[in-house]
Amino acid sequence: MRGGCGVRAMTGRETPWVERFPGLSRLAQETKDLLLSKSSIVEVPSGTVIFGPGKSPENMLFLLEGTVRVQQVSDTGREIVLYRIHSGESCVLTTACLLAYEDYAAEGIAETAVRAVAVPRKVFDDLVGQSKAFRDFVFAAFSKRITDLFLMVDEVAFQRMDVRLGQRLLALADAAGAIATTHQKLSIELGTAREVVSRQLQEFQRRGWVQQSRGKVRICDRRALENLVEHHG
Amino acid sequence: MRGGCGVRAMTGRETPWVERFPGLSRLAQETKDLLLSKSSIVEVPSGTVIFGPGKSPENMLFLLEGTVRVQQVSDTGREIVLYRIHSGESCVLTTACLLAYEDYAAEGIAETAVRAVAVPRKVFDDLVGQSKAFRDFVFAAFSKRITDLFLMVDEVAFQRMDVRLGQRLLALADAAGAIATTHQKLSIELGTAREVVSRQLQEFQRRGWVQQSRGKVRICDRRALENLVEHHG
DNA sequence: TGCGCCTCAGTGACATTGTCACCAACGACC
DNA sequence: GGTCGTTGGTGACAATGTCACTGAGGCGCA
The missing domain is CATH 2.60.120.10 (Jelly Rolls)
Structure with missing residues (x-):
């Protein structure tokens, strides 16, 4: 659109x-x-x-x-x-x-x-x-x-926070899977606390789905995130 | 129709x-x-x-x-x-x-x-x-x-569940403070689980704010509920 | 009356999420 | 280098959601 x-x-x-x-x-x-x-x-x-x-x-x-x-x-x-x-x-x-x-x-x-x-x-x-x-x-x-x-x-x-975060990451990522944003801004997207976003992103990173650096998130395994969103949403 | x-x-x-x-x-x-x-x-x-x-x-x-x-x-x-x-x-x-x-x-x-x-x-x-x-x-x-x-x-x-429940009780009560509803129905009002409503109502009852009987809730201390809603909402 | 069956509510254990206080790493700037 | 604001990490705890189970009350019916 x-x-x-x-x-x-x-x-x-x-x-x-x-x-x-x-x-x-x-x-x-x-x-x-x-x-x-x-x-x-x-x-x-x-x-x-x-x-x-x-x-x-x-x-x-x-x-x-x-x-x-x-x-x-x-x-x-x-x-x-x-x-x-x-x-x-x-x-x-x-x-x-x-x-x-x-x-x-x-x-x-x-x-x-x-x-x-x-x-x-x-x-x-x-x-x-x-x-x-x-x-x-x-x-x-x-x-x-x-x-x-x-x-x-x-x-x-009703939706779980990990699913909602996954949705937003997919929606905000550019073609290369990169997202230029902070944990704080992501928490405002979802109406939650920064700490919650930090924890979820750490879990995503532990699973190899994303990589993080200061002020940036990069999706490494788009398929896995889509599966998370699809399956529970 | x-x-x-x-x-x-x-x-x-x-x-x-x-x-x-x-x-x-x-x-x-x-x-x-x-x-x-x-x-x-x-x-x-x-x-x-x-x-x-x-x-x-x-x-x-x-x-x-x-x-x-x-x-x-x-x-x-x-x-x-x-x-x-x-x-x-x-x-x-x-x-x-x-x-x-x-x-x-x-x-x-x-x-x-x-x-x-x-x-x-x-x-x-x-x-x-x-x-x-x-x-x-x-x-x-x-x-x-x-x-x-x-x-x-x-x-x-963003709102706490006790405040939201208080709001709904005040809104649904008749002039005498009586509400004919079940915990299940109240949980649908708020989009939460029945158990959460049960726990909150028990706490309200413990404080003397409401009385419960099967399928009914009666507000005993409207002022206290209004204060809860006012102060945190 | 006692029996079966359903709705309604209570409980405890646990998972998830929100809150708070604090700290460390990083980058911009002087 | 030193200072400062931003960003992110951590642990303890509170609030809420989930699950499995229990029992109480109401109601129809033999």
Whole structure:
């Protein structure tokens, strides 16, 4: 689900950004034109807090490039990553969400440099009213988010930590199996304590599944991790 | 699942059901009329599985009476209650949800006898298109559900079990402090094991906060439980 | 009444995970 | 070299989850 190439070429007018969103390419030309004319492209550097407690976004974002990490910050100080928005996906829910309920504890952070299309709330609302195709796109986004959150609750409540860590390692690894992250960051991914991650990684290393160095993890036996995840998940 | 009856208590035209939903009473009269004419009232007995794996609802429900419990069933056999829909609330998300993504493991169960208004998918979509007020209602419902799920993840991941049990006891108790439920059912509320609930309740009883008998829990010291919940949650 | 059968709850042993305090290794910087 | 913050390792302990088993209560029925 990542755009990768094509983004650069997008800067020309041969391929308007609308075409890069599977759900939006089906819109009527008139709707696309409205969307294109009333929106603007924003760029934010890596690490920017896009929304958070006391910082509501006024625009709906459609990500062209980069990823946004959404995480819950507990009042106990612990954190957990809820989900990520990748390029080609939209922030539909977060905005609608935060507009209605101000008492939330989640925040969205640009995990990389991000380029996105900002659609003002008003334009968004008009589009939902005018276009059935756009409605379908929006509801599909909401639906996916909610079912994912259902699965997230299930995972946090019932899944073993070694399986969850294995999942994340596989998801975060690049093609060579390398992951540039710390135990601390991995513990936030899973909503657990750093010590737990350290212990699990040591066990994985003892079994020859991964190798560790400061700030890095490398998967040596992808098959074994997949088997762990598959068998118990 | 047929319309028809329900005339019993709904009687007469003095208060159309639309007025009983805070968000809907603001609709234009024309929108209300459309909603009233194109929907039907259904009644389902307690215990009915309204939706679940392999059983998608074709209608959007607005609850007039009763409650629906939505729970996640893990492939490990364990379960956890995600949320409840009370009278005056709508099922917006579940329907939209299940329409788009068939691979879910959540189910909705009528916890009591339920009377509800069934709005066909098509009518719902038209209303979203026509009425800004209806859109606001729908997005507010989605938003509340999503923020609640954020909090749910937070609670499951970080909150102590005694605090969570205390919360549920306070929420489920009637005015006299009585709760008619088993340890097993309480464990499903929290997504934990029965033994854990038994141990916690014993500790609460030892402290004089609750009294237990077969299939029943009675809160003796509501203040103490509130203090537990308040102080650590 | 006594019997069988089911649900409900209690218990102990153990595994997993979370918490806390502390320490050692590493790298950036002066 | 020396200092400092970050990163990761360790052990003790608490909280929670898992498992196997026990017994108490309720209910139908001969």
